[in-house]
Amino acid sequence: MAWLHVHYHSEALRMPVPMEVLVPQHVSGGYRKPADPGPYATLYLLHGRSDDHTAWMRRTAVERYTEGLPLAVVMPAGHLGYYTDMAYGRDYFRFISEELPAVCERMFPLSPAREDRFIAGNSMGGYGAMKAGLRAPERFTGAYSLSGAMDTEATYDRLAPKLAADIWGDRSGIRGGADDLFAAAERLAARPESKPELYMWCGTEDFLYGENLRFKEHAERLGLPLVYEEGPGDHTWTHWDRQLEQVIRRLPLRKAEERSGAAWR
Numbered sequence: 001m002a003w004l005h006v007h008y009h010s011e012a013l014r015m016p017v018p019m020e021v022l023v024p025q026h027v028s029g030g031y032r033k034p035a036d037p038g039p040y041a042t043l044y045l046l047h048g049r050s051d052d053h054t055a056w057m058r059r060t061a062v063e064r065y066t067e068g069l070p071l072a073v074v075m076p077a078g079h080l081g082y083y084t085d086m087a088y089g090r091d092y093f094r095f096i097s098e099e100l101p102a103v104c105e106r107m108f109p110l111s112p113a114r115e116d117r118f119i120a121g122n123s124m125g126g127y128g129a130m131k132a133g134l135r136a137p138e139r140f141t142g143a144y145s146l147s148g149a150m151d152t153e154a155t156y157d158r159l160a161p162k163l164a165a166d167i168w169g170d171r172s173g174i175r176g177g178a179d180d181l182f183a184a185a186e187r188l189a190a191r192p193e194s195k196p197e198l199y200m201w202c203g204t205e206d207f208l209y210g211e212n213l214r215f216k217e218h219a220e221r222l223g224l225p226l227v228y229e230e231g232p233g234d235h236t237w238t239h240w241d242r243q244l245e246q247v248i249r250r251l252p253l254r255k256a257e258e259r260s261g262a263a264w265r
Contacts, residue, residue, distance in 0.1 A: 001025060001063050008103065012095040019100075020057055022066060022073040023108055036070040036256050038109035039116075043251065044100065045075045046083060046121030046128045053077040060241040065248045070256065074104050080163060082155070083121075083128025084179050087169030093179075096128060097136040111259050120144035120247055122240045123208070126200075127155070127181070133196045134184035142197040144247045146240050151211035152180050182218055189222035198226040199250070201243045203233025 004021040024040055045062070047055045056062050056075050066073055081092035096119070105112045117140050121129040126148025133143020149155045152174050156164045168174055176183045188195060198219065202212035209230075219226040233239035 001067060003057070003063065006107070010095060010099060010103075012099040013090045013092070015090075017077050017095075018053055019077060020053055020075040021104070021108065022063055024070060024072065038070070039111040039259055040070050040072045040109060041116035041251070041253050041259070042072045042074060042101070042104065042110045042118065043248070044096065044117070044119040044129075044132075045073055046078055046096065046119070046125030047075070048121070048123030048125050049080060049082075050123075052079075055237075056244075059237040060244050062244060062248075065245045069248070070253060070259070071248070071251065072104075072108060072110055074100065076100055078125065078128065082124055082167050082179075083131060084167050086167050088166045093128075093131065093135075097132050097139060101139065113259070114139060115141050115252075115254060116259060118142040118144070118251055120146070120244075121148070122146040123235065124149055126150075127152075130181055130198065130200075131179065131184060133198055134181060134188045135178070137188060137191070137193065137196045140196050142199070142251065144199040145201070145212075146243050146247070147202050147206050147208055147235055148200065148212065149208060150181050150215040154211055181215060185215070185219050185222055185224060189224055195225050197252075198224060199228075199247065200226065201229045201231075201246075203235070203239050204230055205232065205234040207235060 001022045002025045006019050006021055007016055010017045045056050047053055053075050083092045083096050085091040085093045104110055119129045119132045119140050126145030129143050130145045130148055133140050156168055156171050174180055200212060202209050216228040
């Protein structure tokens with residue numbers, strides 16, 4: 001894998017932003033067997049509130065888990081925006097759901113097909129990933145949350161008041177709005193189009209366990225294609241590292257001949 005440190009100017013965020021990128025390295029000779037030349041599927045991997053875009057490379061074995069797979073991994077900086085088009089700030093949801101895939105698919109040999117785009121994250125990033133799957137199902141074929149902050153009103157109450165107000169404005173406007181995952185799930189269930197695979201994992205000792213259970217039960221009542229798993233664990237990287245490997249293993253990666261029709265431009 002090639003590990004790239006990328007800085008570019010984001011039009012959505014109106015500022016320069018960094019990201020870490022892992023891309024399969026095509027080997028044409030020598031002792032190694034030639035690799036899949038692409039275009040590759042992409043996993044967009046979102047960090048949590050206490051970390052930044054380097055956390056997945058520093059705290060997990062993501063490079064080892066993806067070695068040999070026709071899969072690129074993009075780890076963008078989401079800062080403290082909760083992957084939300086902020087009431088008083090920047091458009092982080094538009095950034096992750098629209099601009100970032102478009103920019104990366106121009107820069108790197110990545111497939112632009114929906115079937116080859118996946119998004120995952122932990123904690124704040126789990127919220128962002130699930131929101132992307134629920135609100136942009138035409139762009140992502142799978143959304144994967146590890147210990148996600150699923151209850152937006154509860155998150156609002158946990159944050160410093162000014163930060164919460166900057167992100168979502170008045171608390172009274174959250175329920176039923178665009179950033180309410182429960183309401184977004186209802187809107188997705190009512191759509192006739194194909195639904196993305198939704199996956200959740202949460203530790204039973206995690207402080208977010210209760211809201212993960214509530215969302216799981218809500219999605220099941222709606223008939224959404226959700227896979228839910230849990231196990232012993234709290235809100236720490238020890239468990240997210242293990243679960244990231246499981247997420248990568250379950251990605252429905254298409255064969256080279258299936259991706260060849262979505263040639264990189």
